[in-house]
Amino acid sequence: MNNTFTTIEEARRWASVFLRENGRESRVADLLLEHYLALPFAKLLASGPDPFPEEQRDRFVRSIEQHAETGVPVQHIIGTAPFYGREFHVNENVLIPRPETEELVVGVVDMIRKWDLDNPKVVDVGTGSGVIAITIALEQPDVNMIASDISTEALQVAKSNSHLHEAGVDFLQGNFLEPLQGQAVDIVVSNPPYIAYHEKETMDDTVVDFDPELALFTDQEGLAAYQTIVEQISGWERKPYLIAFEIGYQQGEAVTNIIEGQLDGYDVEVRQDLNGKDRMIFAVLKEK
Secondary structure: OOOOOHHHHHHHHHHHHHHOOOOOOHHHHHHHHHHHHHHHHHHHHOOOOOOOOOOHHHHHHHHHHHHHHOOHHHHHHHHHEEEEEEEOOOOOOOOOHHHHHHHHHHHHHHHHHHHHHOOEEEEEEEEEOOHHHHHHHHHOOOOOEEEEEHHHHHHHHHHHHHHOOOEEEEEEEEEOHHHOOOOOEEEEEEEOEEEHHHHHHOOOHHEEEOHHOOOEEEEEEEOOOHHHHHHHOOOOOOOOOOEEEEOOOOOOHHHHHHHHHOOOOOOEEEEOOOOEEEEEEEEEOOOO
16 A cells, blocks of 8 residues: 555555554554644544645655554654653653553552652652653652662653753662662652563563663563662661552562561552553551
8 A cells, every 4th residue: 555645534544554564553653643743633533634734744654664664662753752641752761651650650649648748758769751750749849859860861861851841850860779878768669670581582672672671671580670779778777658669560479578578667568550460569668
């Protein structure tokens, strides 16, 4: 099927078929059309009979063909990704935010509001694009929000997003909680790397080839980051009120054991995501 389309609906049909024939999701066609035509999805459908703008044709076709051939994520093509109702800059140096991580943020924000803490110090460990830290800071402006990452490139993206959304976040560079040793922290939240290296062979190329390996994979069957973060917390004189982790769907018991094995006085809860899979751990200090 050639790309000699003249209307928006014909362009949508061509791109959807082309993507399916190349083993890609046809939904990508809509995402790119929404971007290049600056139309929300409902308006895109309603505009089907309208002529396709010639000035956007080459970029749209190239993007469809690039995604079909290489698997490059749509978010890298357009340079942004949605999270919690906001758009964030993303590139090859940071993970593309996933909807499941929004559920982690909801849990943390709910607990901040429930406890009514006075200017709590919250740290987002391994912040990547900064979506967790920035969202918490925007939803709870009274928090003292800190974000850490070992990657210089990731911090550049996170700082750009913080500036974009005018969020009050302090950024520190270092290995997990290392830059905060000696500080009193009320809440630790993290979506760390949690995939074992041997799982790489079974993963989609849109993830393996384009998301940063540093943010995806780690040792000890995907548990090394949790082990390090909990070890760092164990050395603190005052323990945080809450430790909130995103986890792999089969890691609930293992991460619970890591926390309970090194930290006393925590109630540890494994929570499921909207798909019914174990996805989050909330460890709450019993005596706050």
